[in-house]
Amino acid sequence: MSRPVQYNEKVKSVEIPEGYSGEGFFATSFDKVIGLARKNSIWPLPFATSCCGIEFMATMASTYDLARFGAERMAFTPRQCDLLMVMGTISKKMGPVLRQVYLQMAEPRWVIAVGACASSGGIFDTYSVLQGIDQVIPVDVYVPGCPPRPEAIIDGFMRIQDLIGQESMRRRNSEKYKELLNSYGIQ
Amino acid sequence: MSLTSDYIKQRLTEKFGESISQVEESFGTLSFAAPKDLNLKVMQFLYDDEELQFRFLTDLTAVHYPERKGEELAVVYHLYNFRERVRLRLKVYTSVESPKVFTATKLYESANWMERETYDFFGVEFVGHPNLKRILNVDEMTYFPMRKEFPLEDQSRVDKDDEMFGRGGHIGI
Numbered sequence: 001m002s003r004p005v006q007y008n009e010k011v012k013s014v015e016i017p018e019g020y021s022g023e024g025f026f027a028t029s030f031d032k033v034i035g036l037a038r039k040n041s042i043w044p045l046p047f048a049t050s051c052c053g054i055e056f057m058a059t060m061a062s063t064y065d066l067a068r069f070g071a072e073r074m075a076f077t078p079r080q081c082d083l084l085m086v087m088g089t090i091s092k093k094m095g096p097v098l099r100q101v102y103l104q105m106a107e108p109r110w111v112i113a114v115g116a117c118a119s120s121g122g123i124f125d126t127y128s129v130l131q132g133i134d135q136v137i138p139v140d141v142y143v144p145g146c147p148p149r150p151e152a153i154i155d156g157f158m159r160i161q162d163l164i165g166q167e168s169m170r171r172r173n174s175e176k177y178k179e180l181l182n183s184y185g186i187q
Numbered sequence: 188m189s190l191t192s193d194y195i196k197q198r199l200t201e202k203f204g205e206s207i208s209q210v211e212e213s214f215g216t217l218s219f220a221a222p223k224d225l226n227l228k229v230m231q232f233l234y235d236d237e238e239l240q241f242r243f244l245t246d247l248t249a250v251h252y253p254e255r256k257g258e259e260l261a262v263v264y265h266l267y268n269f270r271e272r273v274r275l276r277l278k279v280y281t282s283v284e285s286p287k288v289f290t291a292t293k294l295y296e297s298a299n300w301m302e303r304e305t306y307d308f309f310g311v312e313f314v315g316h317p318n319l320k321r322i323l324n325v326d327e328m329t330y331f332p333m334r335k336e337f338p339l340e341d342q343s344r345v346d347k348d349d350e351m352f353g354r355g356g357h358i359g360i
Contacts, residue, residue: 128324
């Protein structure tokens with residue numbers, strides 16, 4: 001006779017990182033553990049200005065369900081977020097606003113440019129549109145498409161996860177990183 | 188009494204005589220041009236007159252005609268009479284070297300926003316405007332993007348090869 005309560009026996013868990021294990025202990029490096037924790041609990045900040053934002057809404061909804069990747073907690077304050085998702089056309093007048101949002105995020109922070117407009121200005125090769133958000137803030141992953149399908153956004157998101165999982169704990173203090181931020185005028 | 192185009196035309200020529208030019212009717216709206224020094228006088232007359240009563244400024248914009256020497260910029264006012272539901276188009280021409288036109292903000296409050304916009308895109312200087320500065324474009328912009336000498340494309344970009352994007356050669360591919 002089957003039990004009255006059915007349990008989900010197919011719980012998916014992440015793979016254990018490389019390390020030494022023995023009776024009652026497991027030893028590995030901080031990089032791996034913290035990377036693992038960070039990449040599976042990203043708090044995204046959606047900065048949606050046009051049609052890519054609509055695709056993102058589909059990505060968040062039940063069919064595609066970004067929550068499967070541990071990113072169901074959208075926050076609309078940059079101070080709590082790790083990942084800035086820029087989706088849509090950013091006009092030159094919006095540039096300083098986007099930069100301000102980026103500056104308000106705490107380290108470590110990542111940026112994903114979703115769609116042709118955020119990546120390069122897209123079809124808006126015109127006087128009023130910023131020709132890619134990488135003119136004002138550093139970008140980690142670019143997602144092509146006009147607009148990209150939810151699968152593409154999820155693919156970009158998983159690449160961000162890979163970056164986060166593999167990032168060294170010292171990267172944000174390195175000279176190279178400081179140089180990168182300095183090239184954007186960020187101290 | 189309904190306000191007919193003929194009647195408006197007659198009243199305008201009675202008052203301003205030869206100054207009123209290019210009188211025509213297009214898309215069911217009477218359209219005429221006036222010298223730029225008279226723009227306020229004409230609008231004041233249209234506003235105050237008991238029968239005309241054009242007391243609402245629907246739209247204000249400019250058009251750039253590079254081939255018309257000395258009168259490259261046309262400032263267009265769309266006026267409206269609420270009582271009779273009649274529209275009117277007034278054009279004022281000015282040269283691009285000295286694009287100074289008197290402001291209509293004293294007569295119509297709605298001109299404030301639209302004159303700033305027209306300044307932003309065409310560089311028309313509205314003399315007497317209380318706060319004439321850019322409104323839609325970034326403050327750092329150094330040119331007036333809707334003038335025809337400026338191409339539509341962003342000239343500051345360096346990452347795209349002109350040839351691959353059909354730019355730089357001839358227009359209208």
